[in-house]
Amino acid sequence: MSRVETGQGPFVRNAWYAAASSEEVGQGLLARTLLDEPLVLCRTGAGEPVALQDRCAHRFAPLSLGQRCGDEIACPYHGMRYGPDGVCTHVPGQGTVPPQARVRRYPTLERYGLVFVWMGEVGLADAAALVDIAQYGQPGWGLSRGHALFHACLDNILDNLIDPAHTTFVHQRTIGSDAGAQVAVQASLEDEHTIVCGRWVNHAPAVPMVQRFARPGGLVDRWQFYRVRPPCTSWVDFGSLPAGSPHTPQAMDAAPYRVLSYAFLTPQDASHTHYFSFQLRNFAADDAAVTTEFNALYKATFDEDRVLLEAIQREEERAPGTPPVRIASDAGVARLRRLTQALREAEQPPASDQASTVRAISPS
Ligand code: FES
Ligand SMILES: [Fe+2]
Known part of the structure; x- marks a missing residue:
């Protein structure tokens, strides 16, 4: 393997x-x-x-x-x-x-x-190597944020963040719904550094978060595009338009609900990872109550992932080396693992430790 x-x-x-x-x-x-x-x-x-x-x-x-x-x-x-x-x-x-x-x-x-x-x-x-976020700090965009330490390795967390298919099953209370279960996800390279994996789910009832904040009158077309730039950056573009709207960038910008959710993942060690996150929303930008609610909702959403990822970590530590079975929705995961591996192979051996030991200090 x-x-x-x-x-x-x-x-x-x-x-x-x-x-x-x-x-x-x-x-x-x-x-x-x-x-x-x-x-x-x-x-x-x-x-x-x-x-x-x-x-x-x-x-x-x-x-x-x-x-x-x-x-x-x-x-x-x-x-x-x-x-x-x-x-x-x-x-x-x-x-x-x-x-x-x-x-x-x-x-x-x-x-x-x-x-x-x-x-x-x-x-x-x-x-310039840090992801550029045009909306950060701009008028009209609200900000919520969080941090957690996951007992899970970086690779498994990144897998989760290039995997829209799991939202149907893991996040029913927030950003998922049954409507997406049979809609295939597409994975591709957006640029040489970034994988995008996503889909539109059309003519479907709004998911709970959209229902709560945008209150659409009828069915919606919703998009979710997961992007990962290895080794440590992820962002999810999630939004909702009235069903039948054109799916153009202009329409998405002006959608009643759009959230860009960024995650910066930093390994503490091989089995623990800092998960720094923030969300930019295109509505209720200055509403502190909405920010408080978003903080709590996204914490709850990430905790839904964390419970699974930490259980997977424990199992991988109990039975290391067991090969996973891959399925169609793993297309993004497979691309991501290859891109990450290419980064590893492109690097020289870890930079030599510049610190020196001062064992013998001669008095002046
Ligand atoms: S260990 Fe720092 S001064 Fe001695
Ligand atoms: Fe998730």
């Missing part, structure tokens, strides 16, 4: 991974493990997010247990201080700083209310 089938394999590193919400990153020290690496996150006095390896070069104490000294971090063990660039600036009790005394600095990018960290080669970090 190939790694493509099981989703096993090294993490793709050259990508912007969401590490925290903007609110979480402040003057304190936030410890977070990404791709099996411990990081410490904080913000400089000028407001720049900083991500450093959370391991002092001296004897590996976690810097996240230390103290802020202005923009520097003092190690909790022997007080060595590190600047935002990861370079040690001060060693208590001696006048010089060994040149190897540094910890890895990770490039950061703050956008969409999230702090992203580039986990791969520093020289390849490019803000």
